[in-house]
Amino acid sequence: MKISSIIRNGLVKENPIFVQLIGMCSVLAVSNSFKNSIGMSVAVIAVLTLSNIVISIIRKFTPDKIRIPIFIVVIATFVTMTEMFMKAYMQPLYQALGIFLPLIVVNCLILARAESFASKNGVFKSAIDGLSMGLGYAVAISLLGAIREIIGAGSIWGISLFGESFQPAAIFVAPPGAFILLGILIALYNTFIKKRFAE
């Protein structure tokens, strides 16, 4: 597989959120503000890329029967590291992400890439795949976070946009708003972007 198609797969064609619909739990829960979305994106990109690299390195020594526990140990290690670093150096973000940071361990996006890509491909390609899939996730969750914050709270990155008189549609920062908006975004994706990849 060519590098360019790996990148395109991760970002658009096989976008983990809009197309594969995996790893949705954190996407729906954390995207209530743009800032949280970016924070979550950074954590997921870091964990996904690093775990892909390590799993690709050890793929030849990993016995097939116990590959899943080994993948989970590797992923959990990186998640815990990310958690420790965030707690030490990015305390407010650590607070905001709360339980969803450690839950990256069971995010099926990470395990899916380990199983379907990193365990079968070389280190460099796996790194690119992790980065692209992570960016695909980041694009989706950031878009969701930005729109939810603008409509639902009338602000972006915590900065008020429309002044005091603006009455935000609070449902968009609540969980139902995430589902509604995600549905709309997927519909738009299917209408305008998907057909470009139709064979």
Place this chain on the structure above:
Amino acid sequence: MNETIKLGLVLLLVAAIAGGVLAGVNSVTAPVIAERERQESFGALLEIFSEADDFLPIDEALLAEITASNSFVTEVMEAKKDGETIGYAMKTKSGGYGGDIITQIGINIDSTIAGIKVMQQSETPGLGSRIVDEPAFAASFAGKDFTSGLAAVGSPTANNEVMALSGATVSTNGVMAGVNGAIEAFNSFLNN
């Protein structure tokens, strides 16, 4: 049989390496986290006792006695102003909906609450997390008289009523448990 042992050993090796790496990272980040928590803790103390000029840990034997009989209180500091004790700042740990809630509670020596601040929590974002997101919640404790006990109600008016968050009963109760634990410790050991 042999294969099972081999697989077990491989997994053991992977887990051991992971553990070693994490221990390394932890040794770097743990002091930073501890220092940050200490600073935040002192900052919270000042937020609660704005008049105090010094905070001193209480006698260790007394603290041991308090923690032995009280399952919530973990830390007690004396708030001093011009050498006089004006109150006690206690750190409590109580169960919430999503894990432990660590609350810093200030108690004035005249049996009123100086203030509270939730230091650490992992409650449901948007629901239970309002114990920190809504400043009015913590603010509703300040100045309240607890001689006859505190009550959490929807819209507090009386001098022994604090705010209960609707939709976050377990989280509210978690904080209340810590506050009542601190009151209990104050009444039994420190109020003289």
